[in-house]
Amino acid sequence: AAHLLGIEHLHPTEITTLLDLADTYANDNRAGIAHKDVLAGLTQVNMFFENSTRTQSSFELAGKRLGADVMNMSMATSSVKKGETLIDTALTLNAMHPDLLVVRHGSSGAVDLLAQKVNCAVLNAGDGRHEHPTQALLDALTIRRAKGRLHRLNIAICGDIAHSRVARSNILLLGKMENRIRLIAPPTLMPSGVQEFGVEVYDDMREGLKDVDVVMMLRLQKERMDGGFIPSEREYFHRFGLDAEKFAYAKEDAIVMHPGPMNRGVEIDGTIADDINHSVIQTQVEMGVAVRMAAMDLLARNLRARRAAEQQDTM
């Protein structure tokens, strides 16, 4: 593929290829083995129109580990604040000939639109409520390493599903890999028509968590709510927050995941988040670097092949 815009159009074999490569990078990162030649001579630009800690820093680190020249555009101080449109910003950047463009934007579809206007490979780092493909891929790698497989697992995705691009990308990916997915949320945070994705729907944590292999908690996306979705954070934690009592309904060897940033005491109890026997939250962050290295490596191979073919055509 020319871009990584979402999980929606990926084939299970493409997902497996990317995860296999990311797995190697994860091992090499731990062993301190460098791969500076992979993106040597290429320029990677990170454009984050929404805040990020994990995604931006891991894309930057991934690019640097592979030898790219990495530039972080500071969108808070860019001309976007003076009214420049996304397309004009994209065209301006395109004129500087980047090779890899990593974009996070608050509007669903904005990254797809931008990809149509530039001549480089675009990676979606999260667009509105739509998709966050590298998050789903790093979650998949974390699950595969913890459980030894990525199929026929019982996986619960819990919390603010309605506003979550992480949930959407994970439902698509884990469904393609033939897992059994349960969504657990209050009715106000459950999108309508979600059963079309072949998932089971619950509004009771204890019922939904029974015998699951994986518990994936989601952050309450307060910035995407205009009030009225939850009675109070205290009540929400009481009914839907993951604590030891509710987690006991999952399988004994179940893992706990959270994409971050976490709201401790709102969707997850701090003790559960820090329980090294079950929580893989820090592994998710570690796998984030490896998955982003693999995604950029594969897109760069495609980009170089396309450019070489174009040069042949003009000769």
Ligand code: CP
């Ligand atoms: N999980 C995730 O996307 O985190 P950031 O918003 O910190 O990038």
